[in-house]
Amino acid sequence: MFIGHFTERPYQDPDSGYFGATGLPIKDLSLSNEIYDPILGSALYNRYLDEKVYAEEMGFDGLMLNEHHSTPFCMGGAMNVEASILARITKKAKIVLLGNILPIWDDPLWLVEQLAMIDMISKGRLVSGWVRGTGRESVSHNAPPAYNWERFQEAHDFIVKAWSEPGPFRWEGKHYQYRYVNPWMRPYQKPHPQIMLPGVVSRDSIVWAAKQRIPYIMLATQLEPTRQSFQVYHDTAKEEGYEAGSQNFGYLWKVHVDETEELAEEVARKFVQGPSNPFLAGNEGTANPALLKLPGLTSRRRVLPTANVATANRGGQLSRSFEEQVEDYTIISGTPKTVIPKIRHVLEYLRPGSVFFWDGDGAMTHDDQMRSLRLMGEEVIPAVREIADELELRSPFEVSPKTGEPIGETSEEAAVPTGD
Amino acid sequence: MAVSEGSFKESRLEVAGATIQMRTAGEGRPLLLLHGELGFPGWMNYHKTLSASRKVYAPSHPGYDESQGIDWMMQVRDLAGWYLEALDDMDLDDIDLIGFSFGGWIAAEMAVMDPSKFRNLALVAPTGVKPDEGEIYDIFLNLAPDYLKEAIHDSNSCAEFELICPEEPSPEMLELWEIGREQSCKLGWKPYMYSLSLKHLLHRLKNLNTLIVWGREDKIVPIDSGRIYQESIPGSVMQVMENVGHRPEIENPDEFSKLITTFLDSK
Numbered sequence: 001m002f003i004g005h006f007t008e009r010p011y012q013d014p015d016s017g018y019f020g021a022t023g024l025p026i027k028d029l030s031l032s033n034e035i036y037d038p039i040l041g042s043a044l045y046n047r048y049l050d051e052k053v054y055a056e057e058m059g060f061d062g063l064m065l066n067e068h069h070s071t072p073f074c075m076g077g078a079m080n081v082e083a084s085i086l087a088r089i090t091k092k093a094k095i096v097l098l099g100n101i102l103p104i105w106d107d108p109l110w111l112v113e114q115l116a117m118i119d120m121i122s123k124g125r126l127v128s129g130w131v132r133g134t135g136r137e138s139v140s141h142n143a144p145p146a147y148n149w150e151r152f153q154e155a156h157d158f159i160v161k162a163w164s165e166p167g168p169f170r171w172e173g174k175h176y177q178y179r180y181v182n183p184w185m186r187p188y189q190k191p192h193p194q195i196m197l198p199g200v201v202s203r204d205s206i207v208w209a210a211k212q213r214i215p216y217i218m219l220a221t222q223l224e225p226t227r228q229s230f231q232v233y234h235d236t237a238k239e240e241g242y243e244a245g246s247q248n249f250g251y252l253w254k255v256h257v258d259e260t261e262e263l264a265e266e267v268a269r270k271f272v273q274g275p276s277n278p279f280l281a282g283n284e285g286t287a288n289p290a291l292l293k294l295p296g297l298t299s300r301r302r303v304l305p306t307a308n309v310a311t312a313n314r315g316g317q318l319s320r321s322f323e324e325q326v327e328d329y330t331i332i333s334g335t336p337k338t339v340i341p342k343i344r345h346v347l348e349y350l351r352p353g354s355v356f357f358w359d360g361d362g363a364m365t366h367d368d369q370m371r372s373l374r375l376m377g378e379e380v381i382p383a384v385r386e387i388a389d390e391l392e393l394r395s396p397f398e399v400s401p402k403t404g405e406p407i408g409e410t411s412e413e414a415a416v417p418t419g420d
Numbered sequence: 421m422a423v424s425e426g427s428f429k430e431s432r433l434e435v436a437g438a439t440i441q442m443r444t445a446g447e448g449r450p451l452l453l454l455h456g457e458l459g460f461p462g463w464m465n466y467h468k469t470l471s472a473s474r475k476v477y478a479p480s481h482p483g484y485d486e487s488q489g490i491d492w493m494m495q496v497r498d499l500a501g502w503y504l505e506a507l508d509d510m511d512l513d514d515i516d517l518i519g520f521s522f523g524g525w526i527a528a529e530m531a532v533m534d535p536s537k538f539r540n541l542a543l544v545a546p547t548g549v550k551p552d553e554g555e556i557y558d559i560f561l562n563l564a565p566d567y568l569k570e571a572i573h574d575s576n577s578c579a580e581f582e583l584i585c586p587e588e589p590s591p592e593m594l595e596l597w598e599i600g601r602e603q604s605c606k607l608g609w610k611p612y613m614y615s616l617s618l619k620h621l622l623h624r625l626k627n628l629n630t631l632i633v634w635g636r637e638d639k640i641v642p643i644d645s646g647r648i649y650q651e652s653i654p655g656s657v658m659q660v661m662e663n664v665g666h667r668p669e670i671e672n673p674d675e676f677s678k679l680i681t682t683f684l685d686s687k
Contacts, residue, residue: 144610293563296602
């Protein structure tokens with residue numbers, strides 16, 4: 001089992017009421033950065049980095065970052081900058097990027113270089129996820145959404161080749177052309193860092209991940225449609241002639257632990273009170289309908305069972321109440337005693353080899369987050385490891401998603417020492 | 421020759437390596453009509469009037485409506501080049517050409533590449549050049565019905581508005597809009613809806629009889645783009661229609677058709 005920590009690093013502005021549910025609306029593309037306060041931004045960036053360092057201390061295997069653009073619900077507009085810092089100031093945990101938004105890069109050689117540097121500085125701790133990005137990403141970086149999927153695939157193939165084959169070589173593709181590919185940096189891990197594919201909506205993407213035997217991480221949706229979507233991966237794997245296992249699946253959802261049940265509920269309610277991603281289940285915020293329908297961004301027909309959850313235009317309302325989300329495990333909060341059995345249920349239901357606890361978001365404070373991280377480390381993480389062992393849930397770092405074989409000391413994938 | 425409503429022929433045409441939807445009506449000199457960014461708008465009053473005195477060809481561009489898409493086509497100039505080949509295959513020469521909005525851009529690119537192929541050119545509120553004043557409305561950041569409402573100056577007094585933008589569009593119509601938006605996105609996302617070089621090439625149209633039509637109340641393509649077209653094409657004439665927006669052919673089909681017919685008959 002691989003256990004990661006995630007927060008979307010919201011731009012929390014108490015003066016605004018935090019945006020979202022309790023403050024200014026955060027409808028995409030409707031909020032001017034005129035009100036952005038860099039002093040506040042500075043404090044928040046440092047806070048979120050501190051929390052990641054503490055998450056490592058408390059035993060998390062992975063420190064997950066993500067990237068969005070032009071929105072207050074995620075400050076990771078240049079996620080690789082944060083990852084670079086973590087590469088130097090943390091020691092053991094993997095730095096899990098879920099992920100770089102491939103189609104918005106006109107020059108993906110920058111990614112080849114940046115990520116190889118992060119992998120070397122971290123001594124082989126990079127996990128490099130790719131995403132296609134939402135409409136706001138295509139708009140912010142002016143990348144043609146109708147070519148999103150083609151660019152995603154070509155950029156992936158290009159980056160993997162540049163990481164794993166000696167240069168120089170030429171790349172004459174449809175969307176990317178280079179006459180001299182020979183970056184003076186190679187990834188620390190051989191043949192290259194583990195790639196993951198997080199997603200919610202696209203059937204094309206999960207099928208692609210299954211064909212490439214890349215672990216698929218479902219982001220914060222309800223359990224039943226998630227299981228149905230995983231089945232698409234399983235079915236594709238069968239067609240490809242292999243059996244997918246827990247190493248091929250990951251799940252990210254909201255988990256908060258606190259000292260008392262009362263405090264846990266009070267704090268967990270903040271998940272839905274601050275700035276939040278209107279694309280993910282249960283959050284506040286108004287999705288911009290034109291962005292949801294950006295031409296060609298996602299196939300209109302080939303969507304996953306989770307797509308409706310992700311693309312409903314909520315009109316500023318919660319699609320489901322906090323109570324409903326607690327009821328169906330979309331949010332798990334409580335003391336370790338009550339949280340652990342609920343996590344067990346999720347593990348039994350979805351059988352993921354990787355989980356990411358999404359915490360410290362919305363209107364939660366630094367103290368809220370630190371209490372939860374401490375309790376996670378003291379009680380929850382050890383218990384989850386035991387449950388995962390009992391359920392034989394293996395991570396992609398224990399069982400190779402490429403071969404289905406345990407990763408031994410001599411295998412290529414384990415050839416790289418991690419940390420010091 | 422009077423043409424009753426709906427009397428056009430629709431066919432699948434294999435041309436220049438693709439199968440496209442083609443609609444034809446009338447007899448006489450060939451007139452090619454190139455639709456805008458959302459695809460073929462339906463057989464409208466102006467189609468009927470224009471086909472009364474000439475043979476109208478109204479295709480759906482490759483990748484629009486039910487026309488086959490072409491993978492290598494990534495710019496408007498690619499599509500324009502394809503269309504010239506299509507005209508060769510159809511044995512059409514010395515024809516009249518009208519392009520609407522995005523179709524106007526395609527028409528201008530075609531004419532620039534091969535002016536001798538055309539007898540008359542009319543550009544109706546074409547995209548394709550960057551206005552000095554104002555910005556081209558972003559159709560990709562707005563839903564199709566919102567765009568269409570913005571394109572019409574006064575939808576209440578526009579008889580055909582309900583046809584191009586019904587209160588409750590059918591699923592088929594919604595899908596065709598999305599297909600059109602996706603293909604326009606492939607061709608016109610960046611730079612958005614203009615070419616940096618087209619205006620410098622327009623001088624090639626110096627011997628082509630060219631009319632530029634604009635609605636005074638156009639909120640989609642600034643009228644300043646019309647000025648640039650007109651100034652870049654020696655001898656061209658710009659006609660501004662009052663009280664209409666971006667779709668003069670829909671908002672005032674009588675005046676529009678009269679303007680076009682007079683222009684086409686002048687040479």
